[in-house]
Amino acid sequence: MALNRIEGTDNLFVGGVFGLNRPRVLEEHNIRSILSVIKYSLRYDDDVFQNAEHLSIDIDDMEDQDILAHLPKMVRFIDRGLNAGVASLSSSSDAKTAISSSESPPGVLVHCAMGKSRSVTAVIAYLLWKYPHRFGKHDPIVTTQEVVARALAWVRRTRPMAEPNEGFMAQLEMWWEMGCPADSDDAVEKEAAYQRWLYKREVEDATRIGRAPDRIRFEDEAQESSATDPAGKPGNGNMELKCKKCRRVLANEPFIVPHQGRGSPERSTCPHYFIEALSWMRPILEEGELDGRLICPNLKCSASIGRYAWQGFKCSCGEWVAPAFSLQTSKVDKVITQRENHGADAVAERMAALGIRMPPSTAQKPIETPKENL
Structure with a gap:
């Protein structure tokens, strides 16, 4: 069919360009x-289109196209159209309601x-x-x-041919992980995750022609500029990687890239810690x-602690990481730091864990508020 109504309470339709050749159907x-x-x-x-609210966004149906940045604008347009209707585009008082x-x-x-792809993605x-x-x-x-597969299945209930390309599906997953930001047309562009994704695309384009990227994004500086807190989660400790020779901190938990080996069981222990590009590099x-x-x-110190490759490399455990900034496990120490609690209760808990009983005199007494003289 030229157009199909999405299941639900919204009067929302999806279709191809041929649906616009049937203006009376749109009117109905x-x-x-x-x-x-x-x-x-x-x-x-055509009278049917004279007062129609229209937004055109030129995007090719290709996996490397950036549709993610346009999603807030499209979502806001759809929501506005469903809930508020449309004001007449004609200033003439006797204009016909098309x-x-x-x-x-x-x-x-x-x-x-x-x-099939672009409209379904929106x-x-x-x-x-x-x-x-x-x-x-x-x-x-x-x-x-x-989550994204469920949403696609929902659309397919009335539009069986719906099938966004793989690149758009991946961007919809990012949209969900960002929390679907749509408070402004440029909401996605303000997201740090989107900026990292854009930068990764720049790196891929550069390495494809055998070059290092022209622009280098240092994640520690990027987080500072975006006012995000790079500290570890409260109560869960914070992992640090330190130079084994001089004990200089090289990276902490927010900048350590999650890495899981895919090789054979005998090589399950990975010899690398992969981290983000940091300003000390x-x-x-x-x-x-x-x-x-x-x-x-x-x-x-100036000890050799690892290597980097903008084009990425395959770790001996079987994982491919790109771009790759690797610290050798033999050159660094992994340290788990905990937030210190020096209160009396914390001391008592640590002593009890060691099997040491605290004398009664050390117990904290409640502080009495002095009474006023009447």
């Missing part, structure tokens, strides 16, 4: 807002060329933002991939080499 469904996820101009010579005001609520049509983004609990929000068992990375050695930033 009271469709007042049209989102074109394609370069498209409405035929305003789309009939039937008893059905205002409708929104989201379309691309075939109604609709899924809206559903995840509007109805997160429907697809597994606050359910710790449901993974991000399952600046003198080395700004040399512009594609790969090289990492040196301890302590000038009195």
Whole structure:
């Protein structure tokens, strides 16, 4: 079919460009807002489109296209169209109302060329933002991939041909993990996760032609500028990696890349700690080499502690990491630091854990508030 209504209470439709060739069908469904996820101009010579609210976003249906940055604008447009209708685009007082005001609520049509990938991506983004609990929000068992798959299955109930490309599906997963930010049109662009994703694409483009990236993003500086707290989670300790020779801290937990070996069981112990690019690497990375050695930033030490490769490399445990900034486990020490608690109760707990009983005289007595003289 040229267009299909998404199951639910919203008067939301998805389809291909051919649906716009049937203006009377749009009129019957009271469709007042049209989102074109394609370069498209409405035929305003047709009465049905004269007062239609229209937004066109030119995106190619290719896996490497950035549709993520446009999701807030598309979601806000859909929500505005479903809930507030549309104001007349004509300033003429005698302009005809092009789309009939039937008893059905205002409708929104989201379309691309075939109604299969781009438009479906926009609709899924809206559903995840509007109805997160429907697809597994606050359910710790449901993974991000399952959430997006559930939303796609929901669309397929009435649009069986719906099938966003793999790149768009991955971006929908990022959209969900970000919390579906749509408080402004540029909400996604303000997210640190989006900036890291963009930077990773820059690195991939550079290494594809055998070059180091022109711009280097140091994650510790990026977190400081975004006012995020890089400290470890309270109560869970904080892992630090220190140079084995001089004890200089090289990285702490927020900047250690999660790494799980995929090799054979006998090589399950990984000889590397992979970390993000950090500011102490600046003198080395700004040399512009594609790969090289990492040196301890302590000038009195300067020990060789690992290596880097912008194009990435495969760890001996079987995991491929790109870009790769690796510290050798034989060159660094992993230290777990805990927040100190010097209170009397904490001391008593530690002594009790050692089997030592504290004398009664050491117990804290309640502080009495002095009485006022009457």
